[in-house]
Amino acid sequence: MSPGVRAEQARRTRAAIQETALALFATRGYDATSLQDIADELGLTKAAVYYHFPSKLELLQSICEPVYARVSAIIEAAAAQSSRQRRIDVVAEGFADLTVGRRATISVLAADPVMHGRMKAASRMDDLLGQAAEVLYGEHPTPDQLLAVRAIAVVSDAISALPELGDDEAREVLARAVKRLLPRR
Amino acid sequence: MSPGVRAEQARRTRAAIQETALALFATRGYDATSLQDIADELGLTKAAVYYHFPSKLELLQSICEPVYARVSAIIEAAAAQSSRQRRIDVVAEGFADLTVGRRATISVLAADPVMHGRMKAASRMDDLLGQAAEVLYGEHPTPDQLLAVRAIAVVSDAISALPELGDDEAREVLARAVKRLLPRR
Incomplete structure (x- = not known):
């Protein structure tokens, strides 16, 4: 060969x-x-x-890494926007797109508590959500703002309850839900 | 004795x-x-x-039953309201109250995929969320309305990311998030 x-x-x-x-x-x-x-x-x-x-952990990380890289790119794109409303739109549309494209990976990441516990030490999702909160709401987000940012990932997972939606509609429905959820102020 | x-x-x-x-x-x-x-x-x-x-399943059901009973009571209280806005408020405040009072039970219910799979056959949460959707949005909810109702439970779980909040503030933050999430139309 x-x-x-x-x-x-x-x-x-x-x-x-x-x-x-x-x-x-x-x-x-x-x-x-x-x-x-x-x-x-x-x-x-x-x-x-x-x-x-x-190791199994390195295998898991190799599966998660592309998701984290996408989240990181979404945050970077949001940070480049000139208004909070536009930053919210970029985050909402980015997460919706990511979720619909990778339903399998994300629902595994979101659902397994053992994996979740294991990943916490090893992973970057907590950091990434912290970065997203700062990009959207500055250095001192309110509890309402923090909860909404934390909830983005889990709301995205709820799309699995609507398997009959095509990818395009699923993406739009999700983006609208995240936009409603993220406070404008 | x-x-x-x-x-x-x-x-x-x-x-x-x-x-x-x-x-x-x-x-x-x-x-x-x-x-x-x-x-x-x-x-x-x-x-x-x-x-x-x-059996272990009966033990699990005995743990879940009080949560389902509370959800059922919340839906009944919402159905008795005269406007959609008031129904949304009752659902949001009811779920926030339930979540903050029973953080441990709800995070177990929400997080374990095995339990989740097992419960699906046995449980009433799917039915209850279907009832909530009908009370809030009538017999033919849109995908946006359905996703939002499905997401209530998972958003509530995100409060565990903010352990520093006292119960009262946690309840208010959560209720506001669910109210934003649930479409008015």
Whole structure:
């Protein structure tokens, strides 16, 4: 095999491991899923999985990282706006877009308390929501403003209760809900 | 022991089992907690726990039931109001009050995906939210209205991110968030 083909195959194996892990985390929970389970599901050896992800936590982080990167980009785009109303619009539309595009990842992230506890130490979501609050409301947000920012992620998750909506409508419904939720003052 | 004393002791044991179960469900998750674990934690025999709760699911339902009863009462009170704005206010204030009074129970209910899946078949929360949507918005709610009603429970849970708030302020902040979230039209 040429190096290019080998790299492409490694990329595909990595993606397959992430996808299978996400599906198992969602159905069994993070704690009840082992790297061995993920290997078995894919017909790989445990060593092959370890080669790509030295620990289950690193595997989880690799799944979460693109979501955090998107959230970070949304906050940056919001910070570049000239009014609070426009910053709120950018955050609402950004989260709606992110949620609808990655329903599976986000509902796993939001739903698993074990993962949640585990992620708290390791993760950046708390920091990111703190940054979002500062971009939207300055250095000293009120409790109303803080609660609303914290609630963005969970409201987004509620869209899973409306599976009959197409992606475009789901995105619009969600963006409107987040805009209502975020106080203008 | 007189029958009255015995009944009082049974009531206390029942409450202790429910409280311990809730704490273990919250830390370990519903699936990873057995009736034996609960018995061990309390220094009871498994038979003593079985006497009060023939299965783990019945124990869970006994913990959830008072929450559902409160939600049902909130919906009934909302239905008795003469305008949508007043119905929204009653729902928002009722949920805020319920959440702040029972933060522990509600965050367990909201957070555990296994429990969530298990409860779906057995539980009434889906029905109750459907009833709330009908009381607030009639027989054919729009997707915006439905999403907002579904999101009430999860927004309430976000209050746990603000542990420094006293109960009264937490209640007011939450009620205002739910009122903003629920569309007036």
